[in-house]
Amino acid sequence: MKTSHKKYLQNIKSDFPIFSQNSAWKNLVYLDNAATSQKPKQVINSIVDYYSSSNANPHRGVYELSVKSTEVYKSSRQKISKFIDCKPEELIFTKGATDSLNGIAFSLSKNFFLKNQAILITVAEHHSVLVPLQQLAQSLKLKLLVVPVNSQGILDILEYERLLKTNDVRLIAFTHASNVLGTINPVKELVKIARKESPSSLILLDACQSVGHLPVSFKDLSVDFLVFSGHKILGPMGIGALVAKKEILEKLSPFSFGGDMVDTVTINKTTFASIPRKFEAGTPNVQGAVGLASAVDYLQNIGLSNIRKHEAKLVKLTLAEFEDLDFIRILGPTKSTLRNGLISFNVNKVHSHDVAWILDQQNIAIRAGHHCAMPLHHSMNVSSSARASFYVYNDESDVSKLVEGLKKVNKVFS
Numbered sequence: 575m576k577t578s579h580k581k582y583l584q585n586i587k588s589d590f591p592i593f594s595q596n597s598a599w600k601n602l603v604y605l606d607n608a609a610t611s612q613k614p615k616q617v618i619n620s621i622v623d624y625y626s627s628s629n630a631n632p633h634r635g636v637y638e639l640s641v642k643s644t645e646v647y648k649s650s651r652q653k654i655s656k657f658i659d660c661k662p663e664e665l666i667f668t669k670g671a672t673d674s675l676n677g678i679a680f681s682l683s684k685n686f687f688l689k690n691q692a693i694l695i696t697v698a699e700h701h702s703v704l705v706p707l708q709q710l711a712q713s714l715k716l717k718l719l720v721v722p723v724n725s726q727g728i729l730d731i732l733e734y735e736r737l738l739k740t741n742d743v744r745l746i747a748f749t750h751a752s753n754v755l756g757t758i759n760p761v762k763e764l765v766k767i768a769r770k771e772s773p774s775s776l777i778l779l780d781a782c783q784s785v786g787h788l789p790v791s792f793k794d795l796s797v798d799f800l801v802f803s804g805h806k807i808l809g810p811m812g813i814g815a816l817v818a819k820k821e822i823l824e825k826l827s828p829f830s831f832g833g834d835m836v837d838t839v840t841i842n843k844t845t846f847a848s849i850p851r852k853f854e855a856g857t858p859n860v861q862g863a864v865g866l867a868s869a870v871d872y873l874q875n876i877g878l879s880n881i882r883k884h885e886a887k888l889v890k891l892t893l894a895e896f897e898d899l900d901f902i903r904i905l906g907p908t909k910s911t912l913r914n915g916l917i918s919f920n921v922n923k924v925h926s927h928d929v930a931w932i933l934d935q936q937n938i939a940i941r942a943g944h945h946c947a948m949p950l951h952h953s954m955n956v957s958s959s960a961r962a963s964f965y966v967y968n969d970e971s972d973v974s975k976l977v978e979g980l981k982k983v984n985k986v987f988s
């Protein structure tokens with residue numbers, strides 16, 4: 575399948591029931607993939623299969639069906655950890671990226687920071703990074719330092735370096751690819767600077783808009799934490815991951831307590847299980863893990879480099895088309911190689927909600943609003959934006975329909 579990926583991508587929609595001939599959405603131009611992706615039948619069927627043939631509470635039973643469910647859960651973790659290039663015990667299943675980030679913030683609130691230390695983030699962070707870390711900083715009276723982006727939506731690396739040099743930073747968090755600007759941050763360069771200027775800092779990477787869109791290796795990027803959500807990469811909702819270095823997870827206190835995460839319990843004392851179970855209290859989301867593992871299979875069959883190429887081609891085409899539309903203002907870099915597969919923009923004098931509404935009349939689904947990044951929008955002096963985001967099942971005809979749709983938006987409002 576890898577060799578004929580172009581042909582495969584051409585026919586890919588037939589794998590997605592939501593676009594099938596008997597679906598009410600068969601003609602929908604779905605361009606809200608940065609929010610969530612549609613699901614192929616392989617993923618849907620894997621969940622049906624799990625409940626039809628393997629369902630029991632894992633880890634708890636000695637009977638064959640429970641052992642089978644445990645095996646399915648374990649093999650899903652193995653597959654997903656291989657995909658992200660970490661050890662299986664370094665991958666903690668969570669409800670999604672937001673859950674992972676809240677978990678990290680909770681665990682780091684225990685005996686990690688000293689007085690007057692700082693957390694460093696960028697202005698381009700999603701609220702699910704910003705808000706847990708802002709709350710953590712406020713409760714422990716830590717400084718929250720913010721690296722700006724320039725007018726092209728590119729991170730100010732000199733300011734990043736200066737802030738690290740002049741503060742006692744203990745935690746650094748940044749996004750791999752912005753869900754508004756589309757900018758792909760130079761992670762390796764940022765990590766190199768951090769290790770030099772702030773060697774005792776932990777580095778957290780929000781990989782929600784990069785995993786599943788381009789090749790991402792936890793080992794190679796050499797960050798301490800990495801988070802992502804399954805539902806954005808063809809998997810089901812309610813499953814995601816917190817990936818962290820083994821030696822860090824071993825020291826870190828759990829963020830959720832209860833059954834399944836313990837070794838011994840007395841009325842006065844609990845000792846915890848080894849990783850990853852220490853971080854997975856309660857009955858696990860086995861169907862979520864199964865669905866995500868199936869999504870990983872699907873993505874790997876196409877090839878992550880092919881997906882990257884496919885999205886880059888669509889973004890390049892859209893940017894070129896937008897150049898001819900003088901009523902469009904693009905947020906983020908105008909060079910497609912600096913971007914992932916999404917473009918945020920504003921239509922002159924038209925609110926983004928109106929843009930989305932008129933496009934919806936033409937069967938085109940885009941995102942409108944602040945995309946959970948209000949401080950970033952404020953820093954660019956806009957209150958909101960419209961966003962088109964591509965994935966494997968989009969093609970050039972979707973770009974043409976978007977462009978025609980936007981011409982109509984402009985006509986209606988001028």
Ligand SMILES: Cc1ncc(COP(=O)(O)O)c(C=O)c1O
Nearest residue numbers: 670671672700702753780782803
């Ligand atoms: C960059 C980024 N980080 C974090 C999140 C939060 O993901 P979730 O809502 O799946 O927890 C999103 C979701 O839009 C995102 O785009």
